Amino acid sequence: MMKIYDTDFNFTGGLLTCPLTRRIVIHHRAGDGDxxxxxxxxxxxxxxxxxxxxxxRKDGSIYRGRNIEKIGAHAxxxxxxxxxxxxxxxxxxxxxxxxxLESGRWLIAYIQESYGKNLKVLKHSxxxxxxxxxxxxxxKEITKASTDEVVSKMFExxxxxxxxxxxxxxxxxxSAKPKADYIKTxxxxxxxxxx
Ligand SMILES: [Zn+2]
Numbered sequence: 001m002m003k004i005y006d007t008d009f010n011f012t013g014g015l016l017t018c019p020l021t022r023r024i025v026i027h028h029r030a031g032d033g034d035x036x037x038x039x040x041x042x043x044x045x046x047x048x049x050x051x052x053x054x055x056x057r058k059d060g061s062i063y064r065g066r067n068i069e070k071i072g073a074h075a076x077x078x079x080x081x082x083x084x085x086x087x088x089x090x091x092x093x094x095x096x097x098x099x100x101l102e103s104g105r106w107l108i109a110y111i112q113e114s115y116g117k118n119l120k121v122l123k124h125s126x127x128x129x130x131x132x133x134x135x136x137x138x139x140k141e142i143t144k145a146s147t148d149e150v151v152s153k154m155f156e157x158x159x160x161x162x163x164x165x166x167x168x169x170x171x172x173x174x175s176a177k178p179k180a181d182y183i184k185t186x187x188x189x190x191x192x193x194x195x
Contacts, residue, residue, distance in 0.1 A: 011066070017070060018069055019080065021081060022119055024082065025074060025083070025084050026122065026139065028133035028134045031088075031089075034057070051072050052086040066084075075124055093134075093136070095136050108143065109150050151187065160183070
């Protein structure tokens with residue numbers, strides 16, 4: 001179980017509550033630095049405070065930004081139903097290290113579980129003309145691994161079974177679309193593991 005560090009940032013102005021959360025949007029910072037420096041930067045831009053809900057640093061530490069129940073400021077025109085995760089680094093010109101990758105996987109699986117496990121995961125660039133999160137961002141590795149964890153957990157909890165798979169096909173979309181066969185493979189692998 002990984003840990004998410006709480007922050008106690010002050011936000012200016014009122015934050016609106018998110019009426020319906022149905023997507024996760026992935027970003028990179030396009031640079032390095034701590035979570036406070038993002039908060040301060042976003043305040044300087046005239047925002048209420050940090051626009052992302054989570055920040056994952058290169059050392060694998062995860063920080064809460066904006067309250068997950070409040071509307072973020074990270075993907076223009078797409079904020080009202082989405083959770084924003086930002087990764088430290090610039091993945092236009094660097095590759096992600098293992099600690100950060102593992103934390104990203106874990107965080108996405110954790111959010112999926114907290115939300116009934118059917119949020120779409122998208123890159124910022126799926127929504128607007130931006131390079132974010134960068135051409136070297138390991139999107140498939142992060143989302144595929146978290147899909148494995150989520151499906152295994154759903155199977156363990158009796159939510160998904162080999163007979164109702166079709167209901168769950170495509171429960172994640174964006175670039176990570178698990179087909180029924182893939183979900184079956186995950187379940188069988190999981191069954192083997194737990195014996
Ligand atoms: Zn972005």
